[in-house]
Amino acid sequence: MAKLLQVDFPFTGPFGSEMAGALKDLAVSITEEPGFIWKIWTENASEKDAGGIYLFETEEAAQAYLEKHTARLKGLGVEKVNAKLFDVNEDLSKITNGPV
Template structure:
């Protein structure tokens, strides 16, 4: 069983290609986090919100990441982070072609 982390927060930008260029090193560093499997980056420039959907091997590694990431975002001046952790029902997810274990 794996775990999904859903994170969103208010952010003034950058978005789109500017975000991709500015956060490339951060994206690469996330690959090195313990238990990390994958991430989908999310953004909505119209409401100035960003975040992501992450997949982790265990609940413990997901919780550890959320704690670290919330502190990292605070160091960027981003507060009010909404983070939730969900267990994945892999049987139903496989029926719907979800990319999780």
Template sequence: MAVVLQIDFTFPVHMMGEALTQGAQQLAHSINEEPGFISKIWTENTHTARAGGIYIFTTQALAQRYASMHTERVAAMGATDIKANIFDINTELTDINHGHYQK
């Protein structure tokens, strides 16, 4: 069953917005190749200096594997206070709201 992985962290504001859009193109494409990856919504808030993403993975194990790897990667990019949470998807309610969680 698909799961949601939520990752967010404190990130330098000057590296968000257009700088992130331009600088993370290769990273965005590489995420598509991760085992079990379905989709990602990129998140950022320059008012709170927090960034991250909402991911959908096919299994909890693959989401956990990615979270561990990505936590190290964003820390190397300057992120701090990194949080990663994995949630099951309530498919009945998600279907009502047009959520996409399957490949």
């Protein structure tokens, strides 16, 4: 069953198109991670927050990615990464058009 990974962390930028330019290659590489299905990139410039919502094929794939990504973020100076791993309630998500 697909697993949803919810990640956010304090981030001072860049945001928007500047972030997209800087992280395009990283985005391409993420699509090649084992078990990866999709990622929505999230950002809040006024709250100085960023993160991502991911869907992975399995819990193991999500956990392995999270370890790798957390280490990468720490290397970029991000000290505190908030991460939660969830099951998807597929019956309810189907009613509300959830893209899973």
